[in-house]
Amino acid sequence: MSIKNLVPNTSNPLHVLAGFALLGLASATHADPTCGLSNGRPATGEPLAIGAVVGKTGPDDFSSAASAAAAYFKCVNQNGGINGRPVDYIVADDQWNPETATQVASKLVKDRRVLAMTGSTSFVECGANAKMYAQEDVMVIAGVGVPRECFNAKNYAPINSGPRVSATIAAMYAVQKYQAKKMVCIIPNIPSLGNWACEGPKEWGAKHGVVSETIAIDPGSADATSVMLQASAMKPDVIIMNVPKGILVPMLAAAEQQNLGKKIHFVSSAPAYNIDVPKAIGPYWKGRFDTNLEFQPLDSQGLDNKNWLALMDKYAAKSDPRDSFAQSGYLAARLVTEALLKMDPKKIDRAGVSKALRAVKGFKSDILCKPFYVGDGLRHNANNSGPMASSNGSNWTVASGGCLTAEDPELADIRADEVKMGVR
């Protein structure tokens, strides 16, 4: 994924103006990324161990968040470290297997005694390890979380918004733009995902006179056409795809073969937002397919976004993807670095780090729609807004509404926590 694919492609005049205004600064920052202390001095003290668990080899490769975080920590280590101490960032692959996830988490937490985990991105490790993290008091600032367990754990705070919130925003946008009255939400039938993530549109819709049905599919099924036929037989105005991009592409291909895009609008939650998807699904879906983004677009001209790209260019491998997972990994690493920098470098221990991370409030970045926070609530879902984008046949066009905030009834406790913390 190289920069040439990320040519600014917005039609929003505000974005264009902002781009011009920042051009001078942008070209300056693009050359030299900032991170941590930014003092150019390599760190030489006693290393601080930080871990991550990613699902690398399996149905999909989720390791780009950890690669971005690794690039960030590499930059930090060459720029003064954490008040002189370098970060030893260890990434473990759980191979999409919960048993392996428990093993590698044990290795990191109990053997390697990491201070915190950051940039973790795994489908299976939240459920497998949440209890252990709580018992060992390790905070996890995850890059991306997917199943319900990632958003329902005391010690787990994903930077992304999650499939339920993302689908809810997509549903809200669809109702607003297409005046939909009936929607169908398609989701894999994996137990902690299939009965949770499509409930967001359903519960939101129930409060606004919109009906949303759920179809749970078997991700290993070979028959996308029947699912599309089943969905269209329910006569919806909008179909919400809440599936990983590997399954999304064949499903849209099947929908294209049945010419469903003509009468039904297709929207998707965040997994569709990927550079390869518009080309893979083809020109049929130009203007017919919208997706939610969990962060600002990859080609946004914001300072922090450009810093991220510059940092990836300087410290990451050429083959590391510059996708939204990488954005989240960068943010997670930045958050942890800034929290650690506030601590006394001689007294950094796990309890202190967990306390410092819980105290994070008002973490600002133009990659995020709103400032991020962690807090000490029983669960974490601080990122619950995002913009929408539409496929133009070869790339994504950002929609004009800007950031939409999810009005998912399940977020009530999060909202209450926000009020208590004073961020709302």
Added chain:
Amino acid sequence: MSDYLPFLISGLGLGAVYALSGVGLVVLYRSSGVLNFAFGALGAIGAYVAWSVLDAELPQALAWAVALATSMGLSLAYGRLLAPRLAHRDPTIRSIATLGFALILMGFTEWFWGEQPRRLVLPTDADGLELGEVRLTYTRVLGLALALGMMAGIGLLLSKTRTGLKMRALANDRDLSALLGLRVLQVDTVAWVLSGAFAGVCGLLLANIVRLQATLLTFLVIPAFAAAMLGRLNSLPITVAAGIGIGVLEALAITLPGFAPFRTSVPFLVALAALPFFRNDARKA
């Protein structure tokens, strides 16, 4: 009835997939005595190679040719280099060994091409038959036609030609056939190359109809075993009919209330339900 028709039609596409794979499996079994677990993996690597060729903007025909050549070549390599070393073991062990081969192919494919949403587009996707509300793309029609055509062709090959006779003899009793003067290596070559060609074609069609993902394509061979089993690992027409039947039933299972999340179990349930109807073959397969 009109509620079920769309699923019946779309089930034909899936059924063609199962039928083709089933025929390929049975053909190799009848000609070499091995149940090839690597059938899906051989097809998958061929499909990925085809995708790479198409991605480099080279012509379609070349993509197909290279894909088939890859599958046939790899199948031949296994058949000539590794399979003879196991020829004296029992059929189950020989079949399990192909699983090792499948792992090697699948691991290589995933490692080399990586995970990225890909689509194998074939020219026959562009148009199709409109049957009511459903469209049967020409790719699926091609799949069905190929399944029937291969069934007829291979059936004729095995029963009417000398080569077919030799293949059946070799599968029946390898040592005796060798004693009788059968050119074991030659016949083996034909059998494995033929199976490789099948795997390549199946892989291309499957990658288009299902999705281009190595692990899924490799393990799609397991429902295909259901079709092969219903054909008693012997009869090609029954295998084709069973494959199409299973595909249609699996698609129709969506309409059963509450059963839809479990519908991918239809191939297995059908195969198990057919068990009591198996004659007491006690065939030492």
Added chain:
Amino acid sequence: MNARAHSFLPPNCMNDASLLPPAKAQARLQLQRDLRAAAQRARHSWLLMLAGLGLIAIAVPLLANAFWMKSLISSLALSVAVAGLALLYGQLGLVSLCQHALLGAGGWVALRLSHGFGLPFELCLLAAGLCSCGIGMVAGLPALRLKGLYLALVTLMMAGAFQVLVSATGFPDGGDGWLGRVVGSERLMMARPALALSDEAYFRYVAFCLAAVLSLIEWHRRSRAGRSWALIRRGEAAATAAGVNILFYQTWAFGLAGFCAGVSGALLAGGVGQLDGRAFGAAESVMMLALTVVGGVYHWLGPIISGLLMRAVPSLLSDFNVNGFLADIFFGAALLHALITAPQGIAGQLMGALKALRQRLQALHETREARQA
């Protein structure tokens, strides 16, 4: 000397050699001596197994770190299931491609009972074993009519059906209702046995269970069941002629293999704390059979090696940061190599090597004695 001829003699001749002509009496005594020696060797092997597992149970927790502790707990837990599979294939020549699915079924029962009723671990273990035993017996019924590859395919179909079922319903993790799935709050981990709460203690517990299961299988082998199985393997005609009830003994073998799978599932659930519905595909069962054969089906060391291959070797590769897909290639190649070069499995190769070593040492000892004399 034809041993078979003696099986037609009425039983009391076996004990009273004076009733036989002299040459046959001598042969009869020799046979009895051989049988006693074989029984002694089997007993030594069993004691060696107990000693070996005992040593592992004591030494490994002292040496291994947390990562390896978890990995080896899983390895030994899986060895229990492999032992059952080795029994079916080694003793009876029957192929079952659904052992991992039976493991999952046992794990499901153990989890549901533990979370739902708070029963002690041992009861959940036994319940899991008995449940899988029952299902295993049902799974074994087709074996009466079908053999070889057909039986393998039938069991594969069962594994496939289980895969679809369990990936849709998942495993119990603390909730209510039939499925026991928790909604909204954190998942529960399975309660470990009161004696074995820490990883180290649990490892010893699993090693003890493995030793118990291997002893159970060995006891079966030396009993009437074992002799019946040997006859069934030789041929159904021979078995029926000798008066063996094939239905009963074959079903019993499947039941025993199922029991091993169920116990293994419960031990695995206790070790990891939970089981995931996506990890029980049909391909896992096929892999389990493949690695059972590679480990060796004729010796108690085989299941232990197979368990290590299933869990410890992948852990080792991931510890060295080998890409998971490259590890797959390595595994496939190793599988092929093992199947081609070692019909008796790795355990067989090790035993063969040990035997050759012993013979060479003995030969050396004898030549030395001869030279001194």
